Amino acid sequence: MTRLFNDPAAFADEALEGFTAAHRRWVRPVTGGVVRATRTPAGQVAVVIGGGSGHYPAFSGLVGRGLAHGAAVGNVFASPSAQQIRSVARAAHGGAGVLLMYGNYAGDVLHFGQAAERLAADGIDARTFAVADDMASAGPDESAERRGIAGDLPVFKAAAAAAEQGLALDDVVRVAERAGARTRSFGIAFSGCTLPGADHPLFTVPEARMAVGLGIHGEPGIGEEPLPTADEAARLLVDTLLQELPEDVPGPRGQRAAVVLNGLGSVKYEELFVVYRKVAALLGEAGVEIVDPEVGELVTSFDMAGLSLTLTWLDEELEELWRAPADTPAFRKGTLDAPVPDAGEPSAEEDADPAVPPASEDSRHAAATVLAALEAVAATVDTHVEELGRIDAVAGDGDHGIGMRRGSTAACGAAADAHARGAGAGTVLARAADAWADRAGGTSGALWGAILRSLGTALGDREAPDADRVAAGVTEASAAVRRLGGAEVGDKTMVDVLVPFAETLAAAVADGQVLTDAWDLAATSATEAAAATAALLPRKGRARPHAEKSLGTPDAGAHSLALITRAVHGVLIRRPHEDHPHDHH
Numbered sequence: 001m002t003r004l005f006n007d008p009a010a011f012a013d014e015a016l017e018g019f020t021a022a023h024r025r026w027v028r029p030v031t032g033g034v035v036r037a038t039r040t041p042a043g044q045v046a047v048v049i050g051g052g053s054g055h056y057p058a059f060s061g062l063v064g065r066g067l068a069h070g071a072a073v074g075n076v077f078a079s080p081s082a083q084q085i086r087s088v089a090r091a092a093h094g095g096a097g098v099l100l101m102y103g104n105y106a107g108d109v110l111h112f113g114q115a116a117e118r119l120a121a122d123g124i125d126a127r128t129f130a131v132a133d134d135m136a137s138a139g140p141d142e143s144a145e146r147r148g149i150a151g152d153l154p155v156f157k158a159a160a161a162a163a164e165q166g167l168a169l170d171d172v173v174r175v176a177e178r179a180g181a182r183t184r185s186f187g188i189a190f191s192g193c194t195l196p197g198a199d200h201p202l203f204t205v206p207e208a209r210m211a212v213g214l215g216i217h218g219e220p221g222i223g224e225e226p227l228p229t230a231d232e233a234a235r236l237l238v239d240t241l242l243q244e245l246p247e248d249v250p251g252p253r254g255q256r257a258a259v260v261l262n263g264l265g266s267v268k269y270e271e272l273f274v275v276y277r278k279v280a281a282l283l284g285e286a287g288v289e290i291v292d293p294e295v296g297e298l299v300t301s302f303d304m305a306g307l308s309l310t311l312t313w314l315d316e317e318l319e320e321l322w323r324a325p326a327d328t329p330a331f332r333k334g335t336l337d338a339p340v341p342d343a344g345e346p347s348a349e350e351d352a353d354p355a356v357p358p359a360s361e362d363s364r365h366a367a368a369t370v371l372a373a374l375e376a377v378a379a380t381v382d383t384h385v386e387e388l389g390r391i392d393a394v395a396g397d398g399d400h401g402i403g404m405r406r407g408s409t410a411a412c413g414a415a416a417d418a419h420a421r422g423a424g425a426g427t428v429l430a431r432a433a434d435a436w437a438d439r440a441g442g443t444s445g446a447l448w449g450a451i452l453r454s455l456g457t458a459l460g461d462r463e464a465p466d467a468d469r470v471a472a473g474v475t476e477a478s479a480a481v482r483r484l485g486g487a488e489v490g491d492k493t494m495v496d497v498l499v500p501f502a503e504t505l506a507a508a509v510a511d512g513q514v515l516t517d518a519w520d521l522a523a524t525s526a527t528e529a530a531a532a533t534a535a536l537l538p539r540k541g542r543a544r545p546h547a548e549k550s551l552g553t554p555d556a557g558a559h560s561l562a563l564i565t566r567a568v569h570g571v572l573i574r575r576p577h578e579d580h581p582h583d584h585h
């Protein structure tokens, strides 16, 4: 149970504020997260890590010399936004490029990928690397689909220590890839975590049982077994890890390995030590030489009761990097020289509030309808916030309601501001898109940003947005979401609703129906399509390992999209003529 919070939606921000206040010796707050208190030395590659909140010490607690140069910090269990990541990376950049590192989750992959593109446009060489160490989340033949769990630590550390040695960006990336390929984790759990403000844990495990193959977002295990003794737990973890060695490791005997026994949040350190005693013995029997083991909480999931074992199979280079000193709020090793004092506070580079481009009278008028529609979106998300969280918790991480609320509220604020400054419909939507993606983070934040951006581009700031233009914008939004997320119809995502919605709308408009009628038909098909996702098995993202559990429950993102299309219809029928003067159908 998370007991101490104020507004649950503010939990991540407030935790970050307190964290930075408590750790000024190591870190300095910047927009989007934290960077080291000391400047990145000129010519040193900066390693910027990041992910959702709720995993402390990942990610902010791992910022400091010998480890990360900065961390982008997202909302609870949701990736930071591309905007946040870009801001942290710019503040951490020492002139030699940036490696962005994160766990392999859809939201992180989307946002860190977009951030790398934006950094490249800023003239900064930025690369990405997703840690995918969790054996339970996909088989060895699909290892690129695996989630990142406590293997984050040794992989981040290898790359960061390589950067600290002065290696060039290409070499730092090579080290990250090698460490990633040689790192595997597996875990077990006895209960799920309870998010701030929620009444129930994300999953429960029956008394005297354990979940096998945990995730770090309250994903239940992929199997269930009787509660083991500490020694039996150690044997399960070690045996599983020894079953799948990296390609270039012929057998365990004679190998050297970094070992991390990680507590997920509410397993006592003493319990971890009892388990570690047997882990060390079993690895010894298998002929593995343990190098600098870590036992403790390194990548957590709020108050989840669980633990995971990570092995990084070392070669000479990886061993040197694993042993290298580090000094961060939550991870310290060896000794470092006193830090070189800063030449001054680097300025956090903020984008100036850009001027609103000129717009026609018609488009400014239509912007009022766009704003009303966004307000209706935020209101319907607000009404359904708990239901969306509950649906998402069945096979996902339970944060869909929180993320949608943060995103839609921010979108309304940005839209209202742009509207007040005389923006046209296109610019109002573009500003709303950026605010949604930035504030919500997560998969749905990136995708909703893309939806609003596509609509904004189609409507523009000159013409009155007629039915053809709206239908074209929705069609482009559907294509953009498929392009970005890589999901197709049938994968059990919002795409299952967006595609029929766009197609029905376009067909009805082509048929000569007025926008309100066409939208009505399309919203009805969206509602039906969302309900039909209950019968599907997820094939994308975090819900995939728990496919069967989600049978009978619709996809959260599909459901929220259907609710939103219906709410927007309510606005269109209230303002049909007023704001669509050129709707000539």
Ligand SMILES: Nc1ncnc2c1ncn2[C@@H]1O[C@H](COP(=O)(O)OP(=O)(O)O)[C@@H](O)[C@H]1O
Pocket (backbone or CB within 6 Å): 077, 078, 079, 106, 107, 392, 396, 397, 399, 400, 403, 404, 442, 443, 444, 445, 447, 481, 485, 486, 487, 492, 493, 494, 495, 540, 541, 542, 555, 556, 557, 558
């Ligand atoms: N690859 C994808 N393409 C399209 N939609 C996706 C994809 N992955 C997830 N989604 C949608 O995102 C929703 C989850 O959103 P949310 O919980 O806010 O993000 P996160 O899973 O990052 O926490 C899912 O219910 C699904 O509809």
Ligand SMILES: O=C(COP(=O)(O)O)[C@@H](O)CO
Pocket (backbone or CB within 6 Å): 050, 051, 052, 053, 055, 076, 077, 078, 079, 102, 103, 105, 106, 107, 108, 217, 397, 441, 442, 443
């Ligand atoms: O949850 C996280 C990011 O994944 P999403 O796909 O955005 O949910 C985060 O906690 C780990 O980085």
